[in-house]
Amino acid sequence: MRSSLLPRPLIPEIKLRQCDIWMNFCLYMYRSVCSSTRRFTLQRSSGTSTTPVFIRDRLSNGKRLCLTFYHLQLNLRLRVGVEDALSDVSIPITMLVNPAMRISELKDKINHDYGFHPSLQCWVIGKRIAKDADTLFSHNVTEDNYQAYLFIRSAQAANLSREQQKQEEEDRRLGGIIENIETFSLQARGTVEGARRKHPPVPIKQNPPKPPVKPKPVGWSCPQCTYVNKPTRPGCEMCSTDRPTNYKVPDLYQPDEDEILRLQQEELASLQYEQSIVEEREKNFYNLLEIDSQNLVSNTEELDCTICFCPVMPGEGATLRECLHSFCRECLKQTIVNCTDAEVQCPYRDDEYACAYTLQDREIKTLLSAEEYQKFEELRLSIAESRSENSYHCKTPDCGGWCIFEDDVNEFICDSCGEKNCLLCKAIHKDMNCKEYQDDLRIRAENDTAAKKTTEMLEMLVTNGEAMYCPKCKVIVQKKDGCDWICCLMCKTEICWVTKQARWGPLGNGDTSGGCRCRVNGVLCHPRCQNCH
Missing domain, CATH: 3.10.20.90 (Phosphatidylinositol 3-kinase Catalytic Subunit; Chain A, domain 1)
Structure with a gap:
């Protein structure tokens, strides 16, 4: 038989399907050695680790050919x-x-x-x-x-x-x-x-040729999942990780149709987002204008008043503009009426915080009646007069007129009662000049025993430490009992009793640049201080 038509060998010991790969390899080697064959046999020995395979044949010239392949233990x-x-x-x-x-x-x-x-x-x-x-x-x-x-x-x-x-x-x-x-x-x-x-012998199995390697895709590799994204994509398509900041889109890059469509959609979405922001800003602006036109802002949600602890339905309470704290209107009204200061402080208090914001004048005017607001304005004027250094009150009994004078002004004609006040003598002396009035006052003081005794008693209280002069208006004040904090009834100055000076600096409550500076850096103003607040 010709070598080009190799017969299918008879293998009694090994099934063809188990060893067709190495058998065809052996036949290929055999075919390469000899040009023609007459008869061949395939044997497989047993009991060896390498499983030798013998191929024996007789060549045309009468010589015997024996090929041994040490091969193929199956596993x-x-x-x-x-x-x-x-x-x-x-x-x-x-x-x-x-x-x-x-x-x-x-x-x-x-x-x-x-x-x-x-x-x-x-x-x-x-x-x-x-x-x-x-x-x-x-x-x-x-x-x-x-x-x-x-x-x-x-x-x-x-x-x-x-x-x-x-x-x-x-x-x-x-x-x-x-x-x-x-x-x-x-x-x-x-x-x-x-x-x-x-049927011819089973050919040696050949793996299909591998597809050609595609060129490296253009784009940026995600540092999180290594997915290669298109150059113009701002975030990873798989895990949404941001594009590296140092990556630049190639100058000659031409986006495909899908990428052009995505860019157009992103541009449209960006325009819609910007338009929605503009509309929202306009809406908020008009809402603020509407709220600002109201003298008193009503509460929009149900709440419990932190003063009276009563439930307040929406629209029945008030929300302060400065701090946004909400109360019932009656509690705010009573806070204003009972206030002894020119500015009404927000009444919110708890164990850790006290609000320092104040009510606006239009909020106060809306909460009070016309008569109550008039009394509150008079209180404000009185406090302003007492806190002004160059203020002078008309000496006419029960007259509310007063002024703030300058050094080159010696007389004040009251707008309320029309009387002429002498700013040098601090009195009204008709038909007398200043020298005549002071001489007359000295004569009356010597003859007035009661006034003399009162003056001596007050000076003794100051000398013994039972009374003191107000550091601002020089009125004699006295502490009855309690802590070391007192307040002057005339100028409303807060005073530290133990140090005999103002509690706060010139800017008022909380100003530690002056005054007794109690508890600054945790240090008391005096070893005997009993809480001057």
């Missing part, structure tokens, strides 16, 4: 050390392999078992880098526990994209389906010998 244990660029040590794994397996088949097995794409794998066997077409047998892998090494490259170094991986998986899946169809297709009836004569 070998291959020890593999897996490494990558970031690992310091290799991870050992053990695989069951066949010496006839190609490196490409070994890569497919790793891809199937562990999910590493073949393009990411680099095999080193026997200090050589193995190629895809090599077999394990060509690298002397014929015994158990042979040591090999697998190096896993990064997807960026291997120029592997997710689209390419999906395409190869689909091609591999279709190839497996076609192979199964060819394997299990029906054959025509006939004897086995006839079938063997009609």
Whole structure:
């Protein structure tokens, strides 16, 4: 029989489907050696680790040819050390392999078992880098526990994209389906010998050619998930991570249709967002104008008044403009009526905080009646007069007129009663000049015993420390009992009794630039201080 028409060998010990790969390899070698054959036999010995295969034949010249291939124990244990660029040590794994397996088949097995794409794998066997077409047998892998090494490259170094991986998986899946169809297709009836004569030997399985490597996609790689995004995309399409700040879109880059559509949609969404912001700002502006036109802002939600603890329905209470604290209107009204200061402070208090904001004048005017507001204005004028250094009150009994004078003014004509007041003598002296009035006052003081005794008694109280002069208006004040904080009834100055000076500085309550400076840096103003507030 000619070598071009090799007969299908009879193998009583080994089934063809189990050893067709290495058998065809042996036939290929045999065919390369001899030009013609008459008869050959295939034997397989038993009891050896390497399973030698013998091919015997008689050549045309009468000489016998014997080829022995030490080959192919069906299952070998291959020890593999897996490494990558970031690992310091290799991870050992053990695989069951066949010496006839190609490196490409070994890569497919790793891809199937562990999910590493073949393009990411680099095999080193026997200090050589193995190629895809090599077999394990060509690298002397014929015994158990042979040591090999697998190096896993990064997807960026291997120029592997997710689209390419999906395409190869689909091609591999279709190839497996076609192979199964060819394997299990029906054959025509006939004897086995006839079938063997009609059908040629099974060819050596060839892996389909790999698709050409696609060019590296243009874009930026996500630092979180490594997905390659299009250059103009501001965030990762997969995990929404922001684009690296140092990335710049190439100057000659031309976006595709999908990208142009996305950019147009983003521009439209941005315009709509800006328009909504403008509309919201206009709406808020008109709401503020409407609220500002109201003298008193009503509460919009149900609340409990922190003063009387009564429930307040929406619209029945008031919200202060300065601090946004809300109370019932009656409590705010009583706070204003009972206030002894020119400014009404917000009544909100708790264990940790006291609000320092004040009520606006239009809020006070809305809460009070006309008569109550008039009395509050008079109180304000009285406090302003007492706190003014150059103020002078008309000496006419029950007259409310007063003024603030300057150094070059000596007389004050009251607008309320019309009397002429002498600013030098601090009195009204008709038909007398200043010298005549002061002489007359001295004579009357010497003859007025009661006035003299009163003056002596007050001076004794000041000398004994039972009374003091107000540091601002010089009126004599006295502490009856309690803490060391007192308030002058004339000028409303807060006074520290133990230090005999003002509690606060010139700016009023809270000003520690002057006054007794009690509790500044945790230090009391006097060792005997009994809480001057």
